[in-house]
Amino acid sequence: MRRKLAAGNWKMNGMLADLDQLDRISAACPAPAVDLLICLPATLIHPAAHRTAPYRLMIGAQDCHMAPAGAHTGDLAARQLADAGARAVILGHSERRADHQEDSTTVNAKAQAAMAAGLIAVICLGETLAERDAGTTLDVIGAQLDASVPDAASGASVVIAYEPVWAIGTGRIATTDQIAEVHAFLRARLIDRFGTATGGAIRLLYGGSVKPDNAAQIFAVADVDGALVGGASLTADDFCPIVAALEGSATS
Numbered sequence: 001m002r003r004k005l006a007a008g009n010w011k012m013n014g015m016l017a018d019l020d021q022l023d024r025i026s027a028a029c030p031a032p033a034v035d036l037l038i039c040l041p042a043t044l045i046h047p048a049a050h051r052t053a054p055y056r057l058m059i060g061a062q063d064c065h066m067a068p069a070g071a072h073t074g075d076l077a078a079r080q081l082a083d084a085g086a087r088a089v090i091l092g093h094s095e096r097r098a099d100h101q102e103d104s105t106t107v108n109a110k111a112q113a114a115m116a117a118g119l120i121a122v123i124c125l126g127e128t129l130a131e132r133d134a135g136t137t138l139d140v141i142g143a144q145l146d147a148s149v150p151d152a153a154s155g156a157s158v159v160i161a162y163e164p165v166w167a168i169g170t171g172r173i174a175t176t177d178q179i180a181e182v183h184a185f186l187r188a189r190l191i192d193r194f195g196t197a198t199g200g201a202i203r204l205l206y207g208g209s210v211k212p213d214n215a216a217q218i219f220a221v222a223d224v225d226g227a228l229v230g231g232a233s234l235t236a237d238d239f240c241p242i243v244a245a246l247e248g249s250a251t252s
């Protein structure tokens, strides 16, 4: 049985003064059937991990370097993020694939580094609008999945987030039929590659404009094990109803 996961991605948002939202999320979202993760800018990881130590809420990062240490000015190694208190790291987010030309081979190497450091690798995949309009969504997603996910992946060490690029930050959400099609495809492909036990244990999140008012319908889709939430993870007021919807889907 896969545990549901509500993951937040603060992106390049948040100051020390905003960490009180994490207290509010912890207090207002008991959700015992759901794992909680907020991926923060690197500057906030250590203070946030310290602050949330009494809570179940996990703190994560948004990228790591593929090397364990070395001459890489401005980068952070997975083991440094773990040392600061991170438990997970988002890898291959479409904003990094676009802004930093990260390809799936790079994402795979970063995921291996994350796993070696004991971090959960939250590996993101998604098609652009042009790819969806061209009818190549499953080809694109399949190729990203194959190349981005390390052979050593397990249900404990890897989470996949399907995030259509055209749905991120746009308020435009994929239909439940579109989400169901891609998640069923991802599940079948994982089982083909890793076998039923591992392929069936890796969690599949949906991401892209998940909000309090659409979360329940997304979580009702088969093989959706949670969400990766951007804008609506910045405040407890928006994030907690999403967590509550996920808790409802886990316990119904």
Ligand code: PGA
Binding pocket: 009, 163, 167, 168, 169, 170, 171, 207, 208, 209, 210, 228, 229, 230, 231, 232
């Ligand atoms: P959004 O971002 O919820 O603001 O669309 C999701 C993401 O990029 O992970």
